[in-house]
Amino acid sequence: MSLSIENVADTIRQTKADLQDKQDTLSQAYVDMTASIQAEVDEIKALKAQGKSIIPELDYQDVIHNRVNEEQKNLIRKRGCVVIRNTFPAAQAQEWSERIGAYLTDNGYYDTPDKGIDKYFSSLQAGKPQIFSVYWSKPQMEARQSENLAQARRFLNRLWTYQGSDGVAVFDPDRECTYADRTRRREPGDNSLGLKPHIDGGSVERWVERKGFWGVYRHLLAGNWQNYDPFDAAYRTETEEIPSPAVCSMFRTYQGWTALSPQGPGDGTLQLVPIARAMGWMYLRALQPDVPEDDLCAAIAGRALLCSPQWHSLLLEALTSIPQMHPGDSIWWHPDVIHAVEDEHKGKGYSNVIYIGAAPYCEKNVKYLAKQAQAFTKGESAPDFAAEHYELDYKNRATIADLSELGKKQMGLMPW
């Protein structure tokens, strides 16, 4: 569902006015949660100083053979992210990388002027493209519909509490919906792609949309910050977003990508604030009396929600580069986890990825599939993204004939 707001400042003011009688509770919750988050930031800084790993890592074979223990699962829930090593054989990932490169070159992507209509990050510099608005290359489709990712996502979805309070499942962890996203190919020396620490999936609406988001953050709004569990799926499929290119309107249990080339710290790759509850703290932060009444710590409707040095410096201290990734490794992070892309690629090789997260089967996602399937058959950009439609006449684009039975189900083109 999409949310339309006529006057954002007025809506924020009204929301805060309606919460006024809870101000003392919200302020106490903020003070207490700040201490708890501070302890977590300190723990991350101490581990960093000792050279220890912070982002949990699993091997794909352990995932599929049920060899991940509760302690490991709880660490993923706490940090809100995980690397799954060897999700695909390295040779497979490298082959995909080469074929995507050929798909872009053969179809003249580099010769087409930047259409300049993707405004999600207003600060991105112009230059040679590093993120490519192609959705339907065959390697992307092959990766999305692979059994390897189906298995990985079954495991990851099950880290969520997916039974709602009424006992009805919010989503089905074993069935996946395809969310067609783009691909990154970042060349060495590029300094145009840096993305500031941010959260996707909604900004202002998290505070002002009451049907879904007030449910998601219900414990915080009641001052019971200890009960806030980012992995509780209740209400998460009922949220309504302000429509905007690149704001995800599906319910994702994780954002993620699969590495197609080696890349590590310094190679212009991903950084995370590995604290799953961070969004909860930002939520309370914006409701404190020192924030102007028509402002939510600089959240802008229809844009990425920025983690700002002015308001959220506590969290920025925990910003952590992901470990060295090898072709075929995948990384997953909770949709509320703050992430960034390093300003400059100082490494020697291309850092290439296919963006593939997890969007389990639920009514909200099935609705999106219908729109997406139309875009797929026509070769248009996926419906959540800027309508650039680069691939309309591309040769070698994936068609329905390239979909496996699982792929068709995941695309909503065959019943489960």
Ligand SMILES: [Fe+2]
């Ligand atoms: Fe993002």
